[in-house]
Amino acid sequence: MEQRIAYLLNKLREGALMPAEEAELDLFFAEERNREIFNRVAALHTTTNSSVLPIDQTEWEPLLVDILSADKTAEKRGAKRIFILPVWWRMAAAVLILIVVSGLLLRQKIKGPGTHHQVAALDMPPGTNKAILQLSNGNRIVLSDAQNGVIGRQGNVQVIKLDSGRLAYQQEPAGNETVVVYNTLITPRGGQFKVLLPDGSAVWLNAASSLRYPSSFIGNDRVVELTGEAYFEVAPDAKRPFRVRSKDQEVLVLGTHFNINTYADEPAATTTLISGKVKVDGTGFSGILQPGEQARLQGGNWQLLKAADLDQVIAWKNGYFSFDRADITTVMRQLARWYDVNVIFETKNTQQAFIGEIPRNVSLEKAMQILKLSDIRYTVTGKTVRITD
Structure with a gap:
């Protein structure tokens, strides 16, 4: 040392x-x-x-x-x-x-003394594995409260909570499904969850997001609908392409790993390919991504980035925040979703750029102390963080 x-x-x-x-x-x-x-x-x-x-x-x-x-x-x-x-x-x-x-x-x-950050005592923990599962009949299951094991049935499909952060679907021996029923997995602010879909595909859902999907894939397509952000590892099936629908775009997949970010409060919606191949279709845009590329929709305009920062894109899935010349508003949007706090800017100095990473498993207090090292001034009252001059 x-x-x-x-x-x-x-x-x-x-x-x-x-x-x-x-x-x-x-x-x-x-x-x-x-x-x-x-x-x-x-x-x-x-x-x-x-x-x-x-x-x-x-x-x-x-x-x-x-x-x-x-x-x-x-x-x-x-x-x-x-x-x-x-x-x-x-x-x-x-x-x-x-x-x-x-x-x-x-x-x-x-x-001199007395000019440092005045920060209220914080003990706000980081986000955890928590989500709500909405079944086809509208019933909702709070997954953090449910016991591990079978928590429901959708026709001939068992809905299984594997552990504190994973959900899975398993076809029962009784026979194949003939009627499509949909479930929706919803993560609140401060939550994340992983679901293993009926075809074996894995989806990691970030905070303040939702994924709507059938309890059993029937027919020639596998279609899911996303709001917010998710990372996908799609099980290959050349006969049944996988489609992810979100606002203003549809992503066609044959078997690959990729990330989609469609948060409404972010300035751009992005689809980033980690491996394999996907096709992105949107109004005025259609393109096939190669590994490392990113399709970006901002202000109605599409852009294809040839060399996206993959580590930064999937940092949330790997347990940390990653920033590369991000301004304080970008930094705080991510922290607000994960710690379930509201952020108010009482300063016009929001353009300072940051490079760095913060673990997602630290408390809000620790995260703000790290920001404090970069001369960010703030106060905290309850669940409200104020960025000040």
Whole structure:
């Protein structure tokens, strides 16, 4: 651990940090247990007129030893899963070896006490595996309350809750279905769920989303309807193409992995292909996507991106938020859906760009503390977050 941090600090001084290494340092210094040492280090090398003093190794080396020994029992976590930094941080990183959060400590020293974020005590947990299943007769089952096992029947099909986050459908031996009945899986804000469809296809449903599908696929098509966001792993069946219908588009699939985001409050609807091949049809647009490509509908105009950031697109499915030059409104839209909070902007300064990742399994308090490192000011009252000047 000691050698690793020393190595990263040397690269920081030289301005040679890679993005994942920046994340590792940010994670280390973001720990509350290191905050006092962090402030002392910053105080050694800043002045009230924003100048940076020369670094004296005899001053900072003993503090570095303290820092290296302060986190011996910290839980091991993937470094790239917990950082968020302004875009311009890389250019400033080499200025001061031990100030690793975009000069935040320098600004706080200048402003003096009493000008930090005033944040109400938070204990709002992250989202969890929760959803509501609406059966064909209109009855609703709260899946978080249901026991594992068979929770319903739709004709000759058993509806099975496999565990706390998965639902499945299984044909009974009695015979094939002849009548199509539809179920709808609904995730609230702060919820997510996975469903194994009757054909073996798997769908991960993000927060504030819904998926309508038949309890048994009958005929020559497999058709589902989506609102919100979902990741699909479609079981191959050349004789029965798989179709996903959402607002303003239809995606035709033969067997593939892809993500669709159609949230009404997002500026664009996107379909991103991870592997295989899909065809996207919409008003004024029809195109076949290759792996890595994204069809994007924004303001009535279609665009085909040849090299989408796949890790960022499916970050939610893999358990974290990922931002690449996202403004604060984009960041907070995602947090609002996952933590089930309302966000009010009381600032006009919303264009600052962010790069980074935040785990989805941390509390709202921790997520906002990470944003706080990028000089975001906010207050929290109940389930309302206000972004302020």
